[in-house]
Amino acid sequence: MIKNNVKMRAEGVNFFYGSRQALNNINMDIFSNKVTAVIGPSGCGKSTFIRLLNRMNELVAHTRLEGKILLEQQDIFDTAIDPVDIRRKVGMVFQKPNPFPKSIFDNIAYGLAVNGIKDKNFIEQKVEESLKQAALWEEVKERLHDNALRLSGGQQQRLCIARCLAVEPQVILFDEPCASLDPISTAKIEELILELKAKYTIAIVTHSMQQAARISDHTAYFLLGELIEFGKTQDIFTAPKDKRTEDYVTGRFG
Amino acid sequence: MRRKYFQGLGFFLLFLSVAITLSFLAVILFFITVHGAKAITWEFLTQVPRDSMTAGGIAPAIIGTLYLTFGAVAFALPLGLACAIYLCEYSPKSIMVNIIRISINNLAGVPSVVFGLFGLAVFVKFFKFGISIVSGSLTLGILALPVMISASQEAITAVPHSLREASLALGASRWSTIKKIVLPAALPGILTGVVLTIGRVAGETAPILFTAAAFYVRGFPKSPFSEVMALPYHIYALMTEGTHPKEQTLIAYGCALVLLFLVLSLSIIAVVIREKQRRLR
DSSP, X not given: OOOTTXXXXXXXXXXXXXXXXXXXXXXXXXXXXXXEEXXXXXXXXXXXXXXXXXXXXXXXXXXXXXXXEEETTEETTOTTSOHHHHHHHEEEEOSSOOOOSSBHHHHHHHHHHHTTXXXXXXXXXXXXXXXXXXXOHHHHGGGTTSBGGGSOHHHHHHHHHHHHHHTOOSEEEEESTTTTSOHHHHHHHHHXXXXXXXXXXXXXXXXXXXXXXXXXXXXXXXXXXXXXXXXXXXXXXXXXXXXXXXHHHTTSOO | OHHHHHHHHXXXXXXXXXXXXXXXXXXXXXXXXXXXXXXXXXXXXXXXXXXXXXXXXXXXXXXXXXXXHHHHHHHHHHHXXXXXXIIIIISOSSHHHHHHHHHHHHHHHSOHHHHHHHHIIIIIIISOOOSSHHXXXXXXXXXXXXXXXXXXHHHHHTSOHHHHHHHHHTTOOHHHHIIIIIHHHHHHXXXXXXXXXXXXXXXXXXXXXXXXXXXXXXXXXXXXXXXXXXXXXXXXXXXXXXXXXXXXXXXXXXXXXXXXXXXXXXXXXXXXXXXXXXHHO
């Protein structure tokens, strides 16, 4: 039985690209209102794993999943479930900022529009609220109708976060959100993630162990498609149980 | 030293190729303009032909070509775009899709006179549209489909995958994503397809030979099911039929000039729309 504070759970997850197995028997919990970091060397399956959590993997042909992924009590891969509903509840921020080639305002309003919201006042209110939550409002309030592509990389990424917040997901997945950003922008995003966990459940894939240590409550270490170790971030970094985890977090490997 | 010499020679040969190509274009334009300009008068552009094609104007042929071109685009654009969307966004990547792609490319290689025969058999005879603007437009539209499809496919594939992911991750359906994100971003490329289609269609003679065109029609077309005069066919007819070759040759050059100008200006309009769209992004 799932405990109350478990938001998402992977149960015996195997995942295949064609005949190549990318994930091997993953069992892991993601806790409510906590930040869960997923770390590991390139190609270890951490991005693959996080993209299963909102069924983004389905955009790639010839893949196969075994096992279950639960959101609260519900298996998100149940055939009766529409992936669109899952993605509404589990949002995602990507590695490279990917704003739409539209205005800042329209970028955020888009998510509301596709979810059937037509009330203009509500949309305007929501755009402002989301931008404030993403700590971008002060920088863009004078130019909401400028093209989003004119923003800097860090601003674009915060816009993508605002866009995600506007549709009020329960879980937000971050797939290396700072990989293409400078240190100042990175610091802003990290600060933001820490603020967001009061309202949302967060999972973040990162290449930076310092980042995982700074912002996460739990850390999962993946290696070659296996979950080597999962626990409280402090324990993973100070007292890892597995030799392989220790080698990685101390920088001897990877 | 030797390498530098060869490099210089290489660049020179490349430049020469460009110069030769451009000179052909220049000669054609010059030739048509010089001969055609003599024919161009206000009357020539606005009047119907008189005195068994030796006087008067070619207005019905201009109008006919415009009708046929717009008709063909109106048919090929929605159909071609829908095919491209299906092939890029919906169809599973499989052998079947590759076969469809190859078939479409082969369609582009079919000689245009074969399309003309097809149009005669299907639209004129089977559907009983008769020799008419409708039959001609549909025939030209089919001819233009491969161009339309491949240009749209290119434009759709050029839209970054990350935008589709962003949209889907917000809980948008695949159809919303296509309608609101992919197509607007692909629009400039799609309009390029329209430009190419116009260029291809307006000048074609063979497909309308048996399906739409007439050497002489009294006055302007009255309905979509009327026969029409069209510029390319008119040029052909003037040079092969009739009893006053000398006067007719002059008019043919005039027609050629008008046709060139028409295709060019339609293309320019499409390019302007495309650039406007690009700037809006």
